[in-house]
Amino acid sequence: MATKDILVVDDEVGIRELLSEILFDEGYRIHLAENASQARTFRENHTPDLVLLDIWMPDTDGLSLLKEWVAQERLTMPVIMMSGHGTIETAMEAMRIGASDFLEKPIALQKLLATVAKAIQQGVPTTVGSFQQETLSEKPEREKTDQIPLPLDLPLREAREHFDNLYFNYQMKKENGNISRIAEKAGIERTHLYRKLKQLGIKPLKKGSGETQ
Known part of the structure; x- marks a missing residue:
């Protein structure tokens, strides 16, 4: 089986290093980004097999980045959202946009590995297409009214x-x-x-x- 590429996006260096070590030991190839800007740059040039995306980041939050990828038709890989301050509402919003799953910090080892393996196996959720159509259909109307x-x-x-x-x-x-x-x-x-x-x-x-x- 080919090695799977995982992009870990988190502003906390300790979280990035911990997830990197755990997933590397499981045979995954790991790429790191400390903010949304670095994640955008990576996604412009690569398509990882999975993204672990933190919600609370200083420049652009994870949900906003997720919406960007949907609007740009770049959400072609499963994304697992992570948060240490997550709520049910936040998790549901992330799943509605197109996230594959949600992990609450601190992340248990077995929970992490099981969620990652499941997301890679299942691929991009079908909700992405419906949210993308909603986004694209609303955009022209907003542009008209804004102008x-x-x-x-x-x-x-x-x-x-x-x-x-x-x-x-x-x-x-x-x-x-x-x-x-x-x-x-x-x-x-x-x-x-x-x-x-x-x-x-x-x-x-x-x-x-x-x-x-």
Whole structure:
């Protein structure tokens, strides 16, 4: 069996050395990174068989780095998150993003070896694909809304009308014309919303095009 490469990412030198010694004795080839920056550089040039990634690091935390790899389609290897201050919520979030497992420090020897072997055998979890699709589908929408030009040099009333027009046109498309959902999100009554749309010259979609009766 070919030697497996493991990248250990942890800002604590003692943890890096301990994990390195244990895993090296088990026949793994070990690579070390003391922060997210070094981990990024390594991942740009190599694809390890497994990553042991600490959550709490000074520059970029482990969850943020995990999300980066998902967004960049670089999470092609199983990642085991590690933390000495972990919570159930943190572990669940890591698994939702795409982590294979979660280890709480101090890490017991047999627990470490069993988790590593299992993660390498099973490979990248299927949740990575769903989170990646979620990330990619949300990104264009965020970019669109972030780049909306607001005419700040206009009188306040005209600028407000311009914003209202952009806002309600966006909501009409997003909610497929469902007046009830748009009114709930905007925090106004349906009758007031109808008057507002008429004032702005926005025509509600025809019945059956998204509005529930």
